[in-house]
């Protein structure tokens with residue numbers, strides 16, 4: 084038996100066990116989506132280092148690990164105080180909490196009074212909103228030959244489901260928290276979120292991945308966002324997994340005419356992290372903004388892959404990804420921008436900036452622009468460097484200590500992204516994290 | 531206050547300062563003039579402690595202390611201030627925040643109570659009037675997107691806020707129009723006290739119409755080739771630098 088089959092075998096077996104727990108549901112058309120996905124999964128197999136898409140990111144530790152899984156809704160006792168400690172407070176009226184991949188009714192809050200807005204968990208809404216979900220789930224993702232997405236789709240069971248009807252504005256952000264707390268380790272979950280936003284509607288969604296214990300686990304997450312015509316969406320993914328955790332996630336964004344989507348990817352936890360953002364701009368007058376901030380230290384590996392696909396004229400995309408790498412950490416950035424033949428007057432700008440705080444940290448960056456239209460404005464730039472010596476001297480020449488000056492400059496580098504986030508509580512949360520990671524953070528906080 | 535003895539300094543192995551001797555006492559205003567590339571900025575940076583320059587020989591004694599053993603921030607806390615010829619832009623760090631950090635580290639070093647937000651604001655307001663700088667500029671990140679003149683004015687403002695004992699102004703006059711020049715010069719004059727000293731580095735004698743120096747030194751090829759009173763500046767203006775070379 085070859086190596087690659089050994090590696091996928093555990094998932095095939097898990098799928099069979101999963102099917103048994105579904106009872107009648109395994110006969111429904113919905114389950115066909117899962118069946119198709121597991122087939123695709125076994126055909127694709129796991130990538131190797133030779134695979135261009137994974138050249139800089141060694142995922143052998145993930146592939147080789149035997150993960151435990153569970154398909155019943157039994158959630159071990161997690162105390163309220165534990166949860167309070169890891170979530171961001173005051174951020175939202177509406178909060179969906181998932182513990183080890185399963186929705187927790189106990190800790191979730193839903194204060195939305197408009198009955199046409201649907202905010203809940205996939206497992207419970209699947210029956211009531213069957214058509215809506217079936218028509219939208221795996222809609223864009225199925226075209227992506229990403230083995231981890233296939234794996235996620237095979238195991239779709241729970242996650243957030245958000246449906247905002249036309250002409251509806253939700254002022255407060257919707258806060259989705261994934262809490263990993265399992266003592267049995269290593270374990271795997273496949274969170275699946277579906278966000279459907281109608282025409283002229285506006286919403287902000289925050290996905291937050293946190294942990295209660297420093298375990299090895301694997302979150303294999305997928306989010307799909309369907310942005311209706313002229314909708315305005317802010318989606319923030321805040322990944323703060325345990326230092327031993329693996330996180331591979333893809334956010335698929337499908338944008339309709341005139342829509343404005345801002346996706347923020349804040350990656351601060353995890354041992355091996357791969358964050359994929361795929362934006363499909365399928366009509367005219369679309370704006371797509373991608374912001375990224377990765378903070379890595381120790382042996383962390385944080386890989387961000389983004390794809391923006393311009394297919395129609397008069398669309399704009401702005402992308403700014405930043406990374407701060409300390410210790411022996413490693414960062415990867417790959418930014419693909421496709422400008423199709425019809426996509427005249429495209430305005431695409433991509434910037435990737437990395438601040439290295441140690442000699443042993445390393446960054447691999449690769450912009451990948453494929454432009455088939457002639458009347459477009461596309462720019463890209465990448466910069467990797469240490470703290471700016473001139474700026475450091477300038478600050479020190481005013482009496483500021485070298486350590487504080489370094490931290491001030493590091494903080495400012497990160498804050499460039501943080502200040503773009505709409506939600507004040509998240510900005511504050513990230514400021515606190517930054518302060519706690521900087522050597523002179525306490526001094527900075529006093530300023 | 532400051533004594534420079536036989537100072538030699540090099541960058542990347544190129545010797546730039548070649549035996550400088552200079553004595554500056556409290557209450558004095560010295561002007562250092564000289565053609566482009568003569569080493570004026572090098573001298574200013576060496577005094578402020580920039581480590582890209584290697585001091586290969588000589589001594590720097592400041593109020594009885596060996597400057598060469600002090601980090602740039604220690605020098606600043608001891609009262610040395612350099613107004614940069616090319617002020618650095620620092621995106622993401624607001625002017626006010628930066629100045630509060632700077633002022634409090636200096637105050638702490640001097641055994642003074644650190645300013646809280648309100649005290650700091652009052653202190654700023656007072657100094658703002660002195661150098662006619664806009665509040666708007668202070669809320670922005672340090673020097674980012676500032677015009678040349680705004681950057682220079684910001685240097686003088688920082689000097690006013692930090693109240694140094696020895697200020698070194700490196701070509702603060704260059705790139706300024708007459709109005710800005712007058713404001714900058716006014717600032718320097720108002721900040722002059724019997725217990726502090728100023729070294730004005732300039733290329734033109736124009737600034738010296740507004741700031742009257744006690745001494746003028748001419749730097750050429752890394753050495754002070756001539757020293758004199760304020761008349762020397764006027765003579766240079768008439769006869770050009772070739773006269774002293």
Ligand SMILES: Nc1ncnc2c1ncn2[C@@H]1O[C@H](COP(=O)(O)OP(=O)(O)O)[C@@H](O)[C@H]1O
Pocket residue numbers: 541542544546564565566567568569570571572573
């Ligand atoms: N980084 C550097 N590497 C090599 N030479 C330098 C560097 N910086 C300055 N110099 C040289 O040092 C000399 C003095 O420069 P500077 O002190 O800036 O002069 P000034 O301020 O009088 O115009 C010049 O010849 C300049 O080319």
Ligand SMILES: [Mg+2]
Pocket residue numbers: 570571572615700701
């Ligand atoms: Mg100069």
